[in-house]
Amino acid sequence: MMNTVDPATQGFDAGxxxxxxxxxxxxxxxxxxxxxxxxVARGGDEVFFHATGERSLEENLPFQRDTVARIYSMTKPVTSVALMMLAEKGLCHLDAPVSNFIPAFSEMRALVPGATDIDQTEAAAVPTLHQLLTHTSGLSYPFNPGVLPKAMDAQDLIFRANQGPLAPLVEQLAALPLAFQPGSRWEYSVGIDVVGHVVEILSGKPLDQFFAEEILGPLGMNDTAFSVPEGSKDRFASLYTPLEGDAMALNSASTGRETLRMVDCADGSPFLAADTYSGGGGLVGTIDDYMRFAEMLRQGGALDGQRLLSSNTVEFMLSNHLPGDIASMGPQSFAEQPMDGMGFGLGGAVVLDAARARTPGSVGDFSWGGMASTFFWVDRAKDLSVVFFTQLSPSSSYPARAELKALIHAAMTA
Known part of the structure; x- marks a missing residue:
C-alpha cells in the first residue's frame, strides 16, 4: 500500500x-x-480516496475500496504491456504481420469504400501488430456503426467472458473482411483481443497464466484476474445500464425510464468463471490493484523493485503512434475518449493538445477507460496517477471523465 499524506504536501487543496x-x-x-x-496519487503518495453508493442496489451492499469491478477495456493497456514484454525479448517486432503468428489472417480482404454489403471487398494487406495495438488495423467492434460491425454482431464476435478459448474466436474473426485498408483509418476494435492470442502463441501460455505470472503477480495485483478471484464473490459489483436494451448495443440504444437497470448480477455473472481471456476487455479487479499498474507506467516500467519493462519501452508506448490526432484519421466508431487533440499510443490515448481536447490535462498524459465507465490516467509531467471505478454501461452515458479531469486539475495548487 502507498503512503497516505496530507494533500497539501503534494500540491492539492483539501477543500x-x-x-x-x-x-x-x-x-x-x-x-x-x-x-x-x-x-488519486501524486509522487507515489495517496492524496485522495472516496467511495460512495452501492455495489449492489438489490442487496443494499456498499461500494467500497475492495469492491471487485469489471474493468473491460482498461484491460487493453495490460495486454499491450504483455506484448511489449515479449518484444523486449526479441520474440516479435511491431511491423510484423499478424499472419506470422496466426495463419488464418494470411489472405485478407477489405470492404470497398462505401460498401453496403459484406461481400463488396477488395484485396488488402495483412494488419501488423502495430496496427492491431493502435486500432488502425481495419478490425472493428459489433457496437460500432457499419457493415463489418453488423456482421460481427450477427456472429456475436465480442469476446465475452463465456465464449470459450481465443483461437476459434480469432479464426472466426479472420474469415471476415476488414472494414478498411489497414493504416488508412482509426476505428476502435477487437484488435487487442487478437494481440492477446498472439501473446499466448509467443509465450506458450494461456493469457490468464501469462498475466498472473508475468504482470499481475509481480505487481501485487492479487485481486485482478479474468475470473472473480476465489473468495471474492461477495465483493463483486453488479453492472447497471440506463438503456432499455443490451447495455452494449450502442447502434440501437434507447434510454429507459429506469436509469439503473441491473444487467449483470454479481451472483450469476460469466465473470465468476470466465473461459474467454479477452485481452481487449476481460479483466476484473480492485481500484488499488489498478493503481499499482498505473504507478508502474508512471514510474517507467517498474514498481517496488519489480521491473516489467524498460523506461525506454514505456516512453515509446506512451507516445503518440498516429500521424496526427485520432480525429484526423476519419473515425466513425465509438471511443472511450475525445478524438480532437488526442493521439493514441499502445493501449491508450495520449493528450496532444488539451485545448483541442476541451479537457484540462498535460501534453503527454496517457489514459483509457472501460465500457462500465471506469477510467484512469497517468500524467508524468505532474507525477499524477488517477483511477476511477464504477459499474455503468455504456461509458458514453454521462460526461463523467471530462468532469473528473476538470475536478482534479481544479484541486491542484502546484
Missing part, C-alpha cells in the same frame, strides 16, 4: 478535493451511478 466527493455523491443521488470509488 477543492472535497468537490470530488460532492460530485461522486451527487451522481449517486441522481441515480446516474449506483456507486463509485476514486483514488
Amino acid at each position: 477543492r478535493l472535497d468537490w470530488i466527493r460532492s460530485w461522486m455523491d451527487r451522481y449517486v443521488a441522481e441515480r446516474k451511478f449506483a456507486g463509485s470509488s476514486m483514488l
Whole structure:
C-alpha cells in the first residue's frame, strides 16, 4: 500500500478535493451511478480516496475500496504491456504481420469504400501488430456503426467472458473482411483481443497464466484476474445500464425510464468463471490493484523493485503512434475518449493538445477507460496517477471523465 499524506504536501487543496466527493455523491443521488470509488496519487503518495453508493442496489451492499469491478477495456493497456514484454525479448517486432503468428489472417480482404454489403471487398494487406495495438488495423467492434460491425454482431464476435478459448474466436474473426485498408483509418476494435492470442502463441501460455505470472503477480495485483478471484464473490459489483436494451448495443440504444437497470448480477455473472481471456476487455479487479499498474507506467516500467519493462519501452508506448490526432484519421466508431487533440499510443490515448481536447490535462498524459465507465490516467509531467471505478454501461452515458479531469486539475495548487 502507498503512503497516505496530507494533500497539501503534494500540491492539492483539501477543500477543492472535497468537490470530488460532492460530485461522486451527487451522481449517486441522481441515480446516474449506483456507486463509485476514486483514488488519486501524486509522487507515489495517496492524496485522495472516496467511495460512495452501492455495489449492489438489490442487496443494499456498499461500494467500497475492495469492491471487485469489471474493468473491460482498461484491460487493453495490460495486454499491450504483455506484448511489449515479449518484444523486449526479441520474440516479435511491431511491423510484423499478424499472419506470422496466426495463419488464418494470411489472405485478407477489405470492404470497398462505401460498401453496403459484406461481400463488396477488395484485396488488402495483412494488419501488423502495430496496427492491431493502435486500432488502425481495419478490425472493428459489433457496437460500432457499419457493415463489418453488423456482421460481427450477427456472429456475436465480442469476446465475452463465456465464449470459450481465443483461437476459434480469432479464426472466426479472420474469415471476415476488414472494414478498411489497414493504416488508412482509426476505428476502435477487437484488435487487442487478437494481440492477446498472439501473446499466448509467443509465450506458450494461456493469457490468464501469462498475466498472473508475468504482470499481475509481480505487481501485487492479487485481486485482478479474468475470473472473480476465489473468495471474492461477495465483493463483486453488479453492472447497471440506463438503456432499455443490451447495455452494449450502442447502434440501437434507447434510454429507459429506469436509469439503473441491473444487467449483470454479481451472483450469476460469466465473470465468476470466465473461459474467454479477452485481452481487449476481460479483466476484473480492485481500484488499488489498478493503481499499482498505473504507478508502474508512471514510474517507467517498474514498481517496488519489480521491473516489467524498460523506461525506454514505456516512453515509446506512451507516445503518440498516429500521424496526427485520432480525429484526423476519419473515425466513425465509438471511443472511450475525445478524438480532437488526442493521439493514441499502445493501449491508450495520449493528450496532444488539451485545448483541442476541451479537457484540462498535460501534453503527454496517457489514459483509457472501460465500457462500465471506469477510467484512469497517468500524467508524468505532474507525477499524477488517477483511477476511477464504477459499474455503468455504456461509458458514453454521462460526461463523467471530462468532469473528473476538470475536478482534479481544479484541486491542484502546484
